[in-house]
Amino acid sequence: MSLDRTEIEAATQPLNRARSMPAGFYTDPAIFAAERERVFLKHWFFLTRAEELQNPGDFRAFDSPGGPIVLIRGNDGQLRCFANYCRHRGSILLEGSGNVGGRITCPYHAWSYLNDGRLYGCPDMKDAEGFDKVENGLVALDLDQWEGFVFARFTKDGPTLLEHLGDFPARMASHKLGDMRCTWRITLDVACNWKLILENAVETYHTGIVHKNTVGAQQSRSPQTQGNWICIQVISGRSIATLTDEVPPFDPIMGLDENARQGTYFTVVMPTVQFAVAQDCLWWLNTIPVSENRTLLEVGGCFPESRLPLADFDWRxxxxxxxxxxxxxxxxxxxxxxxxxxxxxLYRPGPLSWRDDMVQAMGVWVMDRLGL
Known part of the structure; x- marks a missing residue:
C-alpha cells in the first residue's frame, strides 16, 4: 500500500490541525484489496429487513465484496445466508429475489439443495471416490439479527453482532425499530469510493450547498458513541424526512425519549451502512463496495408497521x-x-473543519483496521 506516512499522520491529528485522508485512501486498488481482507471479510455487514423474506423458500441474492451470497428462509422458518455458488463447479444458483419452494436447483448441472443448505441431488456422482453429500452442502456465512435488521459476516470469529453494535441498540430503543417495516428500496450505481458516500452522510457542512433547493442548510451535534458506530444528530423538533415546511404526513413515534425528539440521528454502523433514524421513520444508505471507484448504493425506507394499513398510506x-x-x-x-x-x-489533502469530526472518525476507524 502506497500511502504517504506523513499524510497519514496529518489525517489523525487533533481536528483543529488535522487534514483529510490521502487520495490513495480512496483511489488505490491496493487499499481496496486490503479493505476487502481486513474490513469487509472481518466485520458484520447489513443485508435487509427480515420481514422481506416471510415465507419458506423466500430468497434474495446479494452482491458483496466477498462474492455473491444468498439469504433464504428455510422450511423451519429460519433465515440462513450462503455463498451463492454450486458446490460442483461454481455456478451461480439464484439471482434477484423470489421463492424457490423447498429446493434450489443449479441451472448448470442440476445439483440441488434443500432450502436449509443441505445437498439433496447430485446426478452421476455415485462413482466419485470419497464423495460425501453432507460435506458438499452450501457454504454458510454467520448470520444474526437485531430488531429485524439482518446482518451477515464471512468469519465466525470476533464480537457478536450485539457486541459490535455497542450502545447503538440502547440509544435507538425508544424508536421501537423492531416494529419498523421496509416499504421502499432503490439501488444506485455510484462512480465513487464507498467511504466517500458514508463520510458525506455524517456531515452537514455540504447540505446548504449541494442540497440548497431540497433539505437546505442544517445544524448538527455529534453524540458520543460506544461500539462500532458513529453519529451526528441533525437538530429539528420535527422529522426532516420530507422536503416541505409543512407538518410531515406521519405523526412522531409514540414514546420517543427526550434526545430522540430533538432531531434525526444520522449514524454509520461500521463498516458499510448508514441508518438515518427520524422521529417518524427510518431510512438507510447501504454501500456495497465494488472497486476503489465504484459502489452500489441501496437506499431503503421503513415506517412503523401500524401505519401500513392506513387507507392513504401510499399518498402519505x-x-x-x-x-x-x-x-x-x-x-x-x-x-x-x-x-x-x-x-x-497535484491533489494534496486539505484542512478539516470542526464540522468534519465524524468524517475523520470514519477514516481513522478504517485505517486502524488496515494497520496504517
Whole structure:
C-alpha cells in the first residue's frame, strides 16, 4: 500500500490541525484489496429487513465484496445466508429475489439443495471416490439479527453482532425499530469510493450547498458513541424526512425519549451502512463496495408497521420516497466529481473543519483496521 506516512499522520491529528485522508485512501486498488481482507471479510455487514423474506423458500441474492451470497428462509422458518455458488463447479444458483419452494436447483448441472443448505441431488456422482453429500452442502456465512435488521459476516470469529453494535441498540430503543417495516428500496450505481458516500452522510457542512433547493442548510451535534458506530444528530423538533415546511404526513413515534425528539440521528454502523433514524421513520444508505471507484448504493425506507394499513398510506409515504431518492442523487452527483478530483496528480489533502469530526472518525476507524 502506497500511502504517504506523513499524510497519514496529518489525517489523525487533533481536528483543529488535522487534514483529510490521502487520495490513495480512496483511489488505490491496493487499499481496496486490503479493505476487502481486513474490513469487509472481518466485520458484520447489513443485508435487509427480515420481514422481506416471510415465507419458506423466500430468497434474495446479494452482491458483496466477498462474492455473491444468498439469504433464504428455510422450511423451519429460519433465515440462513450462503455463498451463492454450486458446490460442483461454481455456478451461480439464484439471482434477484423470489421463492424457490423447498429446493434450489443449479441451472448448470442440476445439483440441488434443500432450502436449509443441505445437498439433496447430485446426478452421476455415485462413482466419485470419497464423495460425501453432507460435506458438499452450501457454504454458510454467520448470520444474526437485531430488531429485524439482518446482518451477515464471512468469519465466525470476533464480537457478536450485539457486541459490535455497542450502545447503538440502547440509544435507538425508544424508536421501537423492531416494529419498523421496509416499504421502499432503490439501488444506485455510484462512480465513487464507498467511504466517500458514508463520510458525506455524517456531515452537514455540504447540505446548504449541494442540497440548497431540497433539505437546505442544517445544524448538527455529534453524540458520543460506544461500539462500532458513529453519529451526528441533525437538530429539528420535527422529522426532516420530507422536503416541505409543512407538518410531515406521519405523526412522531409514540414514546420517543427526550434526545430522540430533538432531531434525526444520522449514524454509520461500521463498516458499510448508514441508518438515518427520524422521529417518524427510518431510512438507510447501504454501500456495497465494488472497486476503489465504484459502489452500489441501496437506499431503503421503513415506517412503523401500524401505519401500513392506513387507507392513504401510499399518498402519505410518497413525499418521503421523493426526499430519499432526490437527496441521494444529489449526493451521488457531487461525490462522483470528488472521486474524479482525487485522481489529480497535484491533489494534496486539505484542512478539516470542526464540522468534519465524524468524517475523520470514519477514516481513522478504517485505517486502524488496515494497520496504517
Amino acid at each position: 409515504a410518497a413525499p418521503y420516497y421523493d426526499r430519499w431518492e432526490r437527496v441521494a442523487r444529489e449526493d451521488m452527483g457531487i461525490l462522483e466529481k470528488q472521486q474524479r478530483a482525487l485522481g489529480s496528480a
